[in-house]
Amino acid sequence: QQQVKQSPQSLIVQKGGIPIINCAYENTAFDYFPWYQQFPGKGPALLIAIRPDVSEKKEGRFTISFNKSAKQFSLHIMDSQPGDSATYFCAVSGGYQKVTFGTGTKLQVIP
Amino acid sequence: NAGVTQTPKFQVLKTGQSMTLQCAQDMNHEYMSWYRQDPGMGLRLIHYSVGAGITDQGEVPNGYNVSRSTTEDFPLRLLSAAPSQTSVYFCASSYSGGGREQYFGPGTRLTVT
Numbered sequence: 286q287q288q289v290k291q292s293p294q295s296l297i298v299q300k301g302g303i304p305i306i307n308c309a310y311e312n313t314a315f316d317y318f319p320w321y322q323q324f325p326g327k328g329p330a331l332l333i334a335i336r337p338d339v340s341e342k343k344e345g346r347f348t349i350s351f352n353k354s355a356k357q358f359s360l361h362i363m364d365s366q367p368g369d370s371a372t373y374f375c376a377v378s379g380g381y382q383k384v385t386f387g388t389g390t391k392l393q394v395i396p
Numbered sequence: 397n398a399g400v401t402q403t404p405k406f407q408v409l410k411t412g413q414s415m416t417l418q419c420a421q422d423m424n425h426e427y428m429s430w431y432r433q434d435p436g437m438g439l440r441l442i443h444y445s446v447g448a449g450i451t452d453q454g455e456v457p458n459g460y461n462v463s464r465s466t467t468e469d470f471p472l473r474l475l476s477a478a479p480s481q482t483s484v485y486f487c488a489s490s491y492s493g494g495g496r497e498q499y500f501g502p503g504t505r506l507t508v509t
Contacts, residue, residue, distance in 0.1 A: 291438075294436075317496050319496070319497070321500075326503075327502060327503075328400075328486050328488075328500030328501050328502050328503050329439070329486070329500045330500065331497055331498065331499075334496070334497065374438060374439065378496060383441055383444065383454055383455070384429070384441065384496075384498070385441070385455075386431075386438045386439040386440075387438055388436060388437060388438040389436075389438050
C-alpha cells in the first residue's frame with residue numbers, strides 16, 4: 286500500500302510562475318509532513334515542513350498548504366526562478382514510524 | 397561540521413561480489429537510515445537505526461545488512477550483489493525520532509554488472 290501519492294511527476298513553468306506540487310496520504314497517524322529538494326548529483330535537502338495543527342507555513346518563497354480533512358498537502362513556490370529547477374519530494378511520518386517518501390516531482394523553471 | 401559523509405562516491409561490482417558502503421555523521425544524531433533511489437520510485441527505506449546497537453528493517457531490506465556499533469557510523473553491507481541493486485544509495489541522519497528533519501549524505505552510485 287502506497288503511503289503517500291505525489292503528483293505531478295514532472296512540471297515545467299515559466300520564470301515567475303507558481304508551480305504547485307501535491308501529495309495525498311492515507312494514515313491519519315502521520316504528524317510530520319516535510320518537503321525535500323534535490324539537485325542533480327546531490328542528496329536531498331530539507332526545504333520546509335509542517336505539522337497538522339496548522340493549515341499553512343511559509344518560508345521565503347516556499348509555502349506548504351495543509352488540508353487535514355482531505356489528507357492532502359502541497360508545496361507552492363512563489364516567483365519561481367531557474368535556480369529552483371530540481372526534484373522535489375514530499376514525505377510523511379508519525380511518532381517513531383518510518384519515513385515514507387513520495388515518488389518525486391521534477392520541476393523545470395524556464396527563463 | 398562535515399555533516400553526513402558517504403564513501404565511495406561510485407562503485408562497480410560484479411554479480412555475487414560483496415561490499416560495504418560507509419556512512420558517518422558528526423552531528424551526534426541518534427537516528428540514521430539508508431535509502432535507495434531509483435528512477436520513478438523516489439527514496440525507499442532499506443534499514444534504519446534509532447541509536448547505537450539498535451537497527452530495524454525498512455521497506456526494501458532484502459540483500460542488505462546493517463550494524464550500528466557507534467553513534468557516528470552506520471555501514472550498509474551488500475552480501476551478494478545483484479543487478480537489481482544497481483541504484484543510488486543515500487545515508488541520512490536526524491536528531492529526532494521518526495526520521496524528522498533528516499540530513500542526507502551526497503550518495504553512492506552503485507552499478508552491478
